[in-house]
Amino acid sequence: MSSWTVKLREFGMRKLPPEQLLPDSQPAYMTSAVYLFGALTIGSLVVLLLSGTILALKGPTWWHVQGLGHFFNSIHLWAVELFFFFMVCHLWGKYWMAAWRGGRARVWMSGVVCFLVAIPCAFTGYLSQQNFDSQWIATQGKDGLNSLGVGAFFNPLNFGQMYSYHVFLLPLAVVTLVGGHILLVRRHGIVPPIPLSEGDSARPA
Amino acid sequence: MGALVNLNNSPYYVHLDFFKMSAANLVVIGLMLVVFALAVYLRAPGAKRARRPK
Numbered sequence: 501m502s503s504w505t506v507k508l509r510e511f512g513m514r515k516l517p518p519e520q521l522l523p524d525s526q527p528a529y530m531t532s533a534v535y536l537f538g539a540l541t542i543g544s545l546v547v548l549l550l551s552g553t554i555l556a557l558k559g560p561t562w563w564h565v566q567g568l569g570h571f572f573n574s575i576h577l578w579a580v581e582l583f584f585f586f587m588v589c590h591l592w593g594k595y596w597m598a599a600w601r602g603g604r605a606r607v608w609m610s611g612v613v614c615f616l617v618a619i620p621c622a623f624t625g626y627l628s629q630q631n632f633d634s635q636w637i638a639t640q641g642k643d644g645l646n647s648l649g650v651g652a653f654f655n656p657l658n659f660g661q662m663y664s665y666h667v668f669l670l671p672l673a674v675v676t677l678v679g680g681h682i683l684l685v686r687r688h689g690i691v692p693p694i695p696l697s698e699g700d701s702a703r704p705a
Numbered sequence: 706m707g708a709l710v711n712l713n714n715s716p717y718y719v720h721l722d723f724f725k726m727s728a729a730n731l732v733v734i735g736l737m738l739v740v741f742a743l744a745v746y747l748r749a750p751g752a753k754r755a756r757r758p759k
Binding site: 534535581585588592 | 737
């Protein structure tokens with residue numbers, strides 16, 4: 501009788517063998533620049549995580565007052581701008597490619613969920629700035645959330661709660677979902693362009 | 706280094722009937738469309754090398 505570790509390993513090997521997880525070649529159609537947007541989004545996410553970790557370690561006084569703090573604050577801001585910029589371009593590309601073809605519905609849906617979870621992650625980031633901008637956004641956001649009956653469960657005026665969401669809960673969710681999304685892409689293969697003739701298939705060769 | 710444009714002024718909004726958006730956001734959306742169109746048109750770096758027969 502095999503242990504749970506062996507069962508887990510066999511499950512992983514069956515669902516995602518190493519040559520599929522880390523392939524040494526890709527189909528020719530991947531030379532289109534449209535296929536770069538996903539990787540650029542991941543690159544922006546890595547910069548976001550690194551700069552955010554440094555900001556979290558040093559605290560608001562550092563990122564508001566010190567020159568180096570301003571620098572890392574700006575890196576974090578522009579990384580999130582690029583993250584959403586590339587993610588939206590990635591979404592457009594996959595939408596017009598009908599990327600849910602060939603049994604890739606879960607890949608598409610996991611990408612949509614990543615996008616939806618990234619939005620409150622960015623929102624709580626704006627609330628964590630600790631300046632007039634964040635106060636304005638918090639009060640405006642509170643009105644909107646009150647109209648939905650959210651109450652104190654998610655309170656933009658509570659800096660501690662929003663900061664916890666921003667530096668731990670939501671980044672953890674985004675990174676987990678992005679990781680799952682990448683594994684699903686590896687399992688099903690990247691989506692080929694829409695075939696020109698009826699006979700062409702959307703399944704990986 | 707200072708910003709290329711003065712960011713201390715009030716933002717400029719484009720307002721047409723029900724539509725209202727800051728010019729800065731419109732510029733970013735326009736830029737995304739340009740980058741996306743270029744990505745559709747252009748090949749990725751190294752595309753020629755990848756297509757070269759072995």
